[in-house]
Amino acid sequence: MLKTHFKTIVISDVHLGTRGAKAKEVARFLKQYSCENLILNGDIIDGWQLKKSGSWKRKHTRFFNRVLKMIEQENTKVFYLRGNHDDFLDQILPLQIGNLSILNDMVYESHGKKYFITHGDIFDSVTTNFRWIAHLGDIGYTFLLWLNRQVNYHRRKKGLPYFSLSQYVKGKVKSAVSYIDQYEEELAKMAKAKGCDGIICGHIHKAENRVIDGVVYLNSGDWVETMSALAEDHEGNWQLIYYNQISFKKSSEDKEMDKIVNFPVTDYKTVAFGKLPDALDPKKFFL
Template sequence: MKTYYKTIILSDIHLGIRNSRVKEAVDFLSHHKCDTLILNGDIIDGWQLRKSGEWKKKHTSFFRIIMKYMHKYNTKVIYLRGNHDDFLDEILPFSFGQFIIKRHHILQSADKKYYVVHGDIFDTVTTKLKWLAKLGDIGYTFLLWLNRHYNHYRTKRGLPYYSLSQVVKAKVKSAVSFISDYEEQLCEVAAANHCDGVICGHIHQAADKTINNIHYLNSGDWVETMSALVETENGEWNIVYYNEWLQQQTPAETTYTTVQNTATYFPSLTPELL
């Protein structure tokens, strides 16, 4: 039986990079249904596909389930442009039936309004210094690769997991300051647009908090945290982590095997890596 939500929001799937957890994203969507599905940026990683990426069957399967949502459940699908799928700039705004592509969206949730945006426009590295952002993206991909192989070595020797990304984050004090400033700027924009909250992605760090009387929500990503935002019929918002959800399912209900909780292993890194 599929779980119903009024709204489901996913972001930062990064289709095209090796570390994209697209199979898990498809599995999650296949067990749920909703009235509105918001894909909040960086769904397709155009940067990687331009370089050396390859479009695979699993990427097509993601969009097949999106089409199933529209056809079977009459779901409205809103795709918001991110920095890694900036190729969408050439067709914005775009609308075809239940499918809409645009930069931002105002979402009515119960008696509140939310400003929904990917969030890269408030990151000066990705907007003004794209060459530096892409250089950081290479570093991020390398760190994921190094972390995977290093911990494979440790596992073979019976050693516990060791997160290289935590070490990196601990040594870069500006990371915490950046995230705090980023969140505050988004909340200021929400207030300026007469909204009660803001919903974003971009920094790969799921969150549900209140900042200066503005409800701040971040959907996380499907590279590290594997998380989604869901809205119930009464306007209540929750963060759903794929691995926690998977553990609650019976074997007959699951279609994908359990994977390691990368939210623990890959905490959000510096803005230059996003």
């Protein structure tokens, strides 16, 4: 199958080690596309949850197997940037092994523009200065995701479509909306202070592609709910790609499996680049 080739792909907030991580989906996404540079922008592994109640599964390992194949077979350069949930990387960064670099943050230059790339938690005073509050927020979000699974289990039985309870709840909290706005504005200011044309981040699980006071603000979203990524084409244009809007081509093996288990084949929309509906925008306090 001929893959769509990008110059750079950015994903963040996969949270491997948690039940909410869409490990299969993100691995399938990376099989669909190829790129010169793959930037894993923090919270790829959720060390916080693994220390508590999380568990590492085979599908989580398969994600890294896919990344290694991209390095070996496609000569992709991979940059793994530290997030707050994978802060255990502090013990080894900076580190470079062949085409794999593990860093705190980086400056990316393309088509005459400079982008400061960081997970984003360093600018979050709640996470940085009041770690116990951040953990409390993490517990609340984990509970929302658990409740979300229960709600959608019963919705599926009734033939109803997927509904993101956690995104709906966060979207209704005014302080969360204010927090998101302030976060985006502060990161845009930081990029300008560093002499960059744009900022690329994650952390708040809210995919975005917009301009703030002349600075390009790009957020790759997450692979817990939104399932989104940033992609740069070879002309320097950035796009948001949503997993649920990708038209995947099924292999003959996949089609045979569909017949065996009698699952209907879902008709996916073609890729559309743009923002999620406002009602589905995840506005999250502490991540």
